[in-house]
Amino acid sequence: MDLARPIGILLAKELRTEFRTRELLVSTLVFVLIVLVLFSFTFDPTTAESRRFGPGLLWLALLFAGSLMLHPSFTREQSNETIVALRMAPIEPISIIGAKILANFCFLLVAELVLLPVFAALYNLRIVPVLGRLVAVLVLGTLALSIVGTVFAAISSQARMRELLLPLLLLPLLTPALVASAEATAGLFESPPALAPVWMGVLAAFDTIFLTVTWLFGEYLLEE
Amino acid sequence: MPDESASQSRGGLGVEFVQFAKRYGARFALRNVSLSIAPGECVALVGPNGSGKTTLLKAAALLIRPTSGRVQFSASANGDGRNSHDDSTAIKRYIGLVSHSILLYDDLTAEENLVLFARLYALDSPEDRALAALEPAGLAARGKDLVRNFSRGMRQRLAIARALLAGPKLLLLDEPSTGLDRAGQQWLGETLANLAAAGCTVLMSTHGAGDSNAFVTRAIRLIAGSIAEDSAVSGDARTMLAAALAAHQEA
Amino acid sequence: MASAAHAIETRKTGAQALATLAVALLLGVAAYCALFVAPTEATMGLIQRIFYFHVPFGWSAFVAFAISFVSSIAYLRTRTPKWDWLAVSSAEVGVPFVTVMLVTGPIWAHPVWGIWWTWDARLTSTFVLWVLYVCYLLLRTLIDEPERRAVVSAVFNIFAAFDIPLVYFSIWFFRTQHPQPVIGAGGSLDPRMLDVLLLCWGATLALLALLLRQRYRVEALRWEVERLRLEAESRGSVPHSLAALRDQEHSA
Numbered sequence: 001m002d003l004a005r006p007i008g009i010l011l012a013k014e015l016r017t018e019f020r021t022r023e024l025l026v027s028t029l030v031f032v033l034i035v036l037v038l039f040s041f042t043f044d045p046t047t048a049e050s051r052r053f054g055p056g057l058l059w060l061a062l063l064f065a066g067s068l069m070l071h072p073s074f075t076r077e078q079s080n081e082t083i084v085a086l087r088m089a090p091i092e093p094i095s096i097i098g099a100k101i102l103a104n105f106c107f108l109l110v111a112e113l114v115l116l117p118v119f120a121a122l123y124n125l126r127i128v129p130v131l132g133r134l135v136a137v138l139v140l141g142t143l144a145l146s147i148v149g150t151v152f153a154a155i156s157s158q159a160r161m162r163e164l165l166l167p168l169l170l171l172p173l174l175t176p177a178l179v180a181s182a183e184a185t186a187g188l189f190e191s192p193p194a195l196a197p198v199w200m201g202v203l204a205a206f207d208t209i210f211l212t213v214t215w216l217f218g219e220y221l222l223e224e
Numbered sequence: 225m226p227d228e229s230a231s232q233s234r235g236g237l238g239v240e241f242v243q244f245a246k247r248y249g250a251r252f253a254l255r256n257v258s259l260s261i262a263p264g265e266c267v268a269l270v271g272p273n274g275s276g277k278t279t280l281l282k283a284a285a286l287l288i289r290p291t292s293g294r295v296q297f298s299a300s301a302n303g304d305g306r307n308s309h310d311d312s313t314a315i316k317r318y319i320g321l322v323s324h325s326i327l328l329y330d331d332l333t334a335e336e337n338l339v340l341f342a343r344l345y346a347l348d349s350p351e352d353r354a355l356a357a358l359e360p361a362g363l364a365a366r367g368k369d370l371v372r373n374f375s376r377g378m379r380q381r382l383a384i385a386r387a388l389l390a391g392p393k394l395l396l397l398d399e400p401s402t403g404l405d406r407a408g409q410q411w412l413g414e415t416l417a418n419l420a421a422a423g424c425t426v427l428m429s430t431h432g433a434g435d436s437n438a439f440v441t442r443a444i445r446l447i448a449g450s451i452a453e454d455s456a457v458s459g460d461a462r463t464m465l466a467a468a469l470a471a472h473q474e475a
Numbered sequence: 476m477a478s479a480a481h482a483i484e485t486r487k488t489g490a491q492a493l494a495t496l497a498v499a500l501l502l503g504v505a506a507y508c509a510l511f512v513a514p515t516e517a518t519m520g521l522i523q524r525i526f527y528f529h530v531p532f533g534w535s536a537f538v539a540f541a542i543s544f545v546s547s548i549a550y551l552r553t554r555t556p557k558w559d560w561l562a563v564s565s566a567e568v569g570v571p572f573v574t575v576m577l578v579t580g581p582i583w584a585h586p587v588w589g590i591w592w593t594w595d596a597r598l599t600s601t602f603v604l605w606v607l608y609v610c611y612l613l614l615r616t617l618i619d620e621p622e623r624r625a626v627v628s629a630v631f632n633i634f635a636a637f638d639i640p641l642v643y644f645s646i647w648f649f650r651t652q653h654p655q656p657v658i659g660a661g662g663s664l665d666p667r668m669l670d671v672l673l674l675c676w677g678a679t680l681a682l683l684a685l686l687l688r689q690r691y692r693v694e695a696l697r698w699e700v701e702r703l704r705l706e707a708e709s710r711g712s713v714p715h716s717l718a719a720l721r722d723q724e725h726s727a
Binding site for chain 2: 005006009010013016017020021079080081082084085086087088089090091092223224
């Protein structure tokens with residue numbers, strides 16, 4: 001079962017389409033920024049509070065922004081029924097989903113890396129000493145969001161009220177990943193910084209489990 | 225192994241529907257259709273809107289999971305009925321579909337679209353194949369334009385070019401002359417005639433008009449998801465097509 | 476023909492009524508035991524007895540969701556509609572059971588600790604559980620085509636089911652890091668209490684079975700009605716000859 005080749009081809013297509021318009025990337029960035037800044041105004045946190053709530057808030061903002069950004073993954077394929085063209089091609093159907101998961105992962109990660117310095121500035125957090133570990137948390141957490149988000153985008157694209165449905169389905173399911181990511185991130189800003197193995201374990205388990213479930217059942221979402 | 229460097233493979237794929245039924249909730253799109261199309265046959269599919277033509281074409285393209293029954297394929301000459309589910313991924317390589325929608329990405333250029341599909345179908349030198357496909361469709365000059373900016377007729381031409389890209393042995397067309405101007409219809413007719421000569425199996429839903437009907441050897445009429453009339457059994461394909469055209473112009 | 480059908484109906488209704496009575500009786504006995512037979516808990520007193528409803532309804536809800544999970548997988552593999560009926564029925568019965576658990580929690584908490592809600596591990600996780608299956612039911616109402624609805628909701632159900640242990644673990648571990656008052660902890664478990672607890676669990680399981688069967692039958696009947704309607708429709712519209720066909724075309 002050759003998945004790497006079609007995933008590679010489709011990933012290139014997804015990236016090319018997105019970077020041509022850059023609409024999703026920009027909207028995600030702006031959305032997260034607004035949330036982070038608004039929180040500062042509304043609650044006017046002290047430094048200690050910033051440090052405590054900041055990470056959780058970052059992940060919450062990413063979750064919301066992500067669920068908005070993931071939505072077009074499949075609705076974009078509905079306009080000219082291009083999803084039919086992909087399903088007709090001699091490739092495993094799961095590679096269509098796999099490519100979209102990877103593409104969404106890339107977009108989200110790029111947005112996060114751009115936001116990181118801004119986040120650090122707004123909340124007075126020193127990211128440089130923990131940069132490596134922080135990126136590790138970002139990668140695992142973003143992977144969780146991408147995997148479940150892409151599958152749920154496929155699910156909601158087939159239902160009514162799809163724009164509202166995606167965040168609605170996504171948020172409760174991502175609770176463990178949200179808690180784990182926020183806690184792991186917060187742990188990095190304590191003194192001394194510590195990367196909590198339990199939380200990283202939760203994220204790794206989350207990613208593995210849902211990647212496997214997607215692999216087993218994801219293709220049924222593409223059928224007619 | 226088929227000759228992949230040629231733009232068209234020799235020979236066709238036979239397709240057989242065995243008691244194929246598909247229901248969507250309360251509605252039966254196809255009711256226990258049993259139909260055998262031999263390799264190389266050129267079949268016109270006629271019938272009123274909603275009679276199941278599109279579903280039948282999609283089923284032949286392995287896009288539909290049947291409510292009951294199945295689709296199977298046979299290679300030309302030896303007719304070994306391989307079941308679609310066993311190696312469906314391999315068989316898809318030989319099937320082309322021109323649908324109601326153009327099946328192309330608006331945000332990519334014509335060339336990029338064709339290169340994408342050439343790669344997905346594992347063709348040699350995808351870029352060359354893409355350019356070679358644009359030429360006969362009259363789109364070589366617009367290769368670097370976004371499909372979004374194409375006219376209706378050009379989009380249809382590109383859709384047809386996409387279906388032909390991998391040199392299909394079974395070509396499925398859903399009212400392919402829609403949106404095509406006179407020249408486009410002529411091109412379509414010539415292309416289909418060439419395919420027919422090369423032995424490709426063609427299944428095309430049509431209202432009976434257009435140049436594409438010259439090479440049709442068989443006509444099948446669907447009503448409400450069942451086969452009402454089959455020229456292989458009961459008559460002349462030409463007559464059926466003429467009747468279909470008359471009915472369509474009345475409506 | 477009509478009288479045979481009527482006879483079957485009556486017999487079914489008879490068995491149904493008997494079963495309902497039996498379950499009601501069992502629930503009554505369980506409630507009585509919970510309220511009067513079980514020993515009074517040392518620290519919390521009378522209000523602690525709500526524990527005999529709070530916990531069994533929770534456990535039975537888990538059983539219901541487990542059934543839903545297995546049914547969803549079975550449906551995806553076999554595509555037999557009855558698995559979809561079972562999946563939606565068990566989820567639909569499970570949600571009210573979780574609701575009972577979520578409502579009895581605060582009712583218990585308030586007299587004892589003076590607060591209505593605390594984001595303690597079990598309550599929070601149970602709340603997420605509740606939301607997940609409400610989402611499952613909501614998703615189903617938003618997809619009209621039956622086969623798509625069954626397939627798509629089955630995939631969601633499987634995701635939700637695998638999420639549950641992760642939810643419980645992560646929230647539990649979070650709470651060990653950031654403790655809050657815990658509802659339902661503390662107090663000793665006397666063996667007589669365990670007996671009553673198990674009895675109550677048995678009663679709620681019986682209730683689950685009863686409601687599940689009812690709901691499943693409704694789903695099956697709905698399907699049957701649809702099938703009969705289709706059959707009647709098709710008999711009316713499929714032409715029997717070419718002549719009838721042409722007539723139909725001209726009249727359409």
